[in-house]
Amino acid sequence: MSHCHHHHHHHGNEKNLLISIVLNVLITVGQILGGLMAGSLALISDAVHNFSDVVSLVISYIASKASKQQASVLKTFGNKRAEILAAFINASSLMVVAVLLVVEAVKRIQQPEPIEANIVIWLALLGVLFNGFSVLLLQKNSKHNMNIRSAYLHLVSDMLASVAVMLGGILIKYFEIYWIDSLLTLGIALYLIVMGFDLLKSSFKVLMLYTPEDLEIEAIVKDVESLDCVTNMHHVHAWQLNEHEIHLEAHIDFDKDIRLSEFDDILKLIEDRLKQKFSINHVNIQPEFGKCDDKDVIVQD
Secondary structure, rough: HHHHHHHHHHHHHHHHHHHHHHHHHHHHHHHHHHHHHHOOOHHHHHHHHHHHHHHHHHHHHHHHOOOOOOOOOOOOOOOOHHHHHHHHHHHHHHHHHHHHHHHHHHHHOOOOOOOOOOHHHHHHHHHHHHHHHHHHHHHHOOOOOOOHHHHHHHHHHHHHHHHHHHHHHHHHHOOOOHHHHHHHHHHHHHHHHHHHHHHHHHHHHHOOOOOOOOOOOHHHHHHHHOOOEEEEEEEEEEEOOOOEEEEEEEEEEOOOOHHHHHHHHHHHHHHHHHHHHHHHOOEEEEEEEEOOOOOHHHOOO
């Protein structure tokens, strides 16, 4: 049942990503043409930002497709990491875009330029509406999928950038306050750096096989060692394959030389306990009896 639900999520994600890609291509083309006509650097930089979003959405779409491919002898895990990798790439590009926006804003504060405000306002409004719609499409699934969250953050940043450009256009039109556009751009860039860094850190930890943050190895060891027949649990590895799978492997010392059928019963018990208490859904145990090896919980391989 859960597999069907997960598959449905994937299909919805891909459809929403495709709609967002089409909308962002339209915004990019419109804003580049409008920026050249209006002489607005703000509009052109917003269009470049939008184009980076198109790239990030395409990466997310490809990753979403790839992650569903079946496992094979050459890919024993399939492409289950594709979405985490996409999240890492997109978070990295988000940070780069943010830094470029800061540089651009500082330049413009020093050298404000006259702008055709009407074109800027209307095209920025188009950006707000299209990106706002895309944000709503991806919002729900962004909460439990790193890949979709990375695409969602790109779109949110774009929507905010378009709001800033539009407000800048209005203030330029009625009050000739040219520096406000740059100030708003700086604010958006800082927001991007904060949000992008958080996602970059999360995806990096998964790619590096770090222990999931809410998983306590000591508590797991204590729980398994509380079983009557177990004397020791050591050489433990725990990692996240993707956002839906947590894997654990370990060596377990038994107090007597048990039969394989007995081990199967104990393994089933351990699997159930670890699933219920720690949400670990893939357990690989190496049984041992009287073996002379390193009994530390964490062993340097």
